[in-house]
Amino acid sequence: MERAAAERRARIEALRALRLAEEANDTEAISKNVLGQAVKRNYRATELPASALSWPAAHTVEVDAQDLEVRALAEDQQREAQELDLTNMAPRRPNWDLRSS
Structure with missing residues (x-):
């Protein structure tokens, strides 16, 4: 339990450092971060992939x-x-x- 809590804390600290580095546009700190880029799940890119643009024609x-x-x-x-x-x-x-009707 203690080890899992320590891993969670370390991951949270790494994410916090990554967010601060992104806000400061510090590319060196971002590249050193072990977690890579922050995952923004609610983010939708303005440039969609080709597969997302080709919807089948509606019936x-x-x-x-x-x-x-x-x-x-x-x-x-x-x-x-x-x-x-x-x-x-x-x-x-x-x-x-x-015939007569």
């Missing part, structure tokens, strides 16, 4: 509508290209128009 209603339009036009062209089958258009009963 929108406009994209869906355009896709639906393309599919509908393709189906319509396919139906127009097919030959018209007159047997499918014939009535089921031959005297359908002679």
Whole structure:
């Protein structure tokens, strides 16, 4: 326990010395520090890496509508290209128009 507490104190002192050296812009003291640079977890760089800038395109209603339009036009062209089958258009009963309603 005592050894862990001493290590924590030493690390805290090193971080404090590093922070003071950064504030004073003392590059020699920063390079001598065993901990290296201080980790600033809430810091976000103004220059983002390329991987952070390339977000995938959002899926929108406009994209869906355009896709639906393309599919509908393709189906319509396919139906127009097919030959018209007159047997499918014939009535089921031959005297359908002679019946009285």
